[in-house]
Amino acid sequence: MHELGLVKHVIYTLHDVAKENGVKHIGSVTLEIGEVSGIINEQLADCWDYFSKKDELVCGAKLIIETVDAVTFCTACERTYETVTYGKTCPFCCSGETYLLKGNEFSIKQIEAELDAESGEN
Amino acid sequence: MKVIELKKTVTASNDRDAEILRDELSKKGILLINLMSAAGSGKTTLLSRTITDLAGRVKIGVMEADIASDVDAKKINALGAESIQVHTDGMCHMDAGMTRQGLENMEKNGLQAVFLENIGNLICPAEFDTGAHRNVMILSVPEGDDKPLKYPLMFKKSDVLVITKKDAAPYFDFDFEAAKRRALALNPSIKIFPVSAKTGEGMDEWEKWLISETEKHCNA
Numbered sequence: 001m002h003e004l005g006l007v008k009h010v011i012y013t014l015h016d017v018a019k020e021n022g023v024k025h026i027g028s029v030t031l032e033i034g035e036v037s038g039i040i041n042e043q044l045a046d047c048w049d050y051f052s053k054k055d056e057l058v059c060g061a062k063l064i065i066e067t068v069d070a071v072t073f074c075t076a077c078e079r080t081y082e083t084v085t086y087g088k089t090c091p092f093c094c095s096g097e098t099y100l101l102k103g104n105e106f107s108i109k110q111i112e113a114e115l116d117a118e119s120g121e122n
Numbered sequence: 123m124k125v126i127e128l129k130k131t132v133t134a135s136n137d138r139d140a141e142i143l144r145d146e147l148s149k150k151g152i153l154l155i156n157l158m159s160a161a162g163s164g165k166t167t168l169l170s171r172t173i174t175d176l177a178g179r180v181k182i183g184v185m186e187a188d189i190a191s192d193v194d195a196k197k198i199n200a201l202g203a204e205s206i207q208v209h210t211d212g213m214c215h216m217d218a219g220m221t222r223q224g225l226e227n228m229e230k231n232g233l234q235a236v237f238l239e240n241i242g243n244l245i246c247p248a249e250f251d252t253g254a255h256r257n258v259m260i261l262s263v264p265e266g267d268d269k270p271l272k273y274p275l276m277f278k279k280s281d282v283l284v285i286t287k288k289d290a291a292p293y294f295d296f297d298f299e300a301a302k303r304r305a306l307a308l309n310p311s312i313k314i315f316p317v318s319a320k321t322g323e324g325m326d327e328w329e330k331w332l333i334s335e336t337e338k339h340c341n342a
Contacts, residue, residue, distance in 0.1 A: 002246045005213050012135045017128060027123050031132075038245070107131045112123045 007047040027112040028062040034105040035070040070103025139218035143253030153339040156254035161242030163262040164286040171319040183236045215246035218253045244273040258282040270304035277308040289318040
């Protein structure tokens with residue numbers, strides 16, 4: 001259910017981008033999704049298949065998902081470690097004073113687009 | 123085909139809509155509060171008690187968001203407060219666009235504070251800006267004091283944590299100090315109000331906060 005809403009927002013954002021850049025049709029969308037963003041890629045892809053077919057701008061567009069590894073920083077010993085393996089406790093000094101450096105992303109990295117001016121070329 | 127680099131967060135369009143809505147409401151002197159919690163934590167009961175206690179002092183309206191039914195809106199209406207039911211058609215959260223639509227259908231004459239009673243879950247509602255001025259979350263005693271550990275984002279995003287069903291504390295192993303400590307570790311500025319909407323215990327502090335926020339907002 002969560003992924004359903006996210007896909008809707010991806011498509012809204014793409015409509016804004018299309019207006020700003022004079023995009024006629026989108027051929028592919030590359031998303032960056034953090035390992036600990038809580039998003040299930042398979043479900044997201046299913047929702048994309050369902051919704052993208054109903055929208056002229058993104059109909060048939062390929063969804064590419066790039067996963068961003070999660071990394072946590074320990075403020076006590078100033079080292080970084082893999083979040084998924086060790087969670088919130090630093091494996092080097094056992095401190096809990098840590099924060100996520102990356103891995104919570106959910107962004108649209110890039111799109112492949114057919115521009116209005118290109119009509120007929122592709 | 124041309125490649126366009128975007129690096130846009132997915133919620134960018136929603137964030138913008140939310141800012142616009144927040145501004146519009148500020149100009150009208152209406153304080154919008156996004157109320158979030160798990161299902162069954164006592165959102166409607168807290169609001170019912172608050173509306174009754176503050177009758178004649180703060181004019182409160184409620185937007186009930188649910189996947190289906192209008193039982194909550196009917197309860198609020200029975201108290202004489204303005205309420206409207208919004209259905210999200212299966213979506214697990216409210217976004218700024220849906221909030222705007224709901225508000226447009228609401229009689230806003232003289233309203234000072236509007237509560238958006240979000241969909242009952244501790245995950246998705248935290249990720250979408252609804253356009254609210256304040257985010258308030260509820261954790262009820264039966265849910266347990268470990269919830270800040272499991273749903274950190276909700277605690278980080280909230281300005282206020284209301285711990286409800288305090289009257290049920292003798293039957294559960296809820297450690298109030300542990301819950302406070304865990305919530306404050308995630309969000310040092312969060313205000314915490316343990317209450318029982320049933321007995322009225324602690325309601326005073328929560329209502330004082332609400333009155334002061336409403337006054338600040340209306341006079342801004």
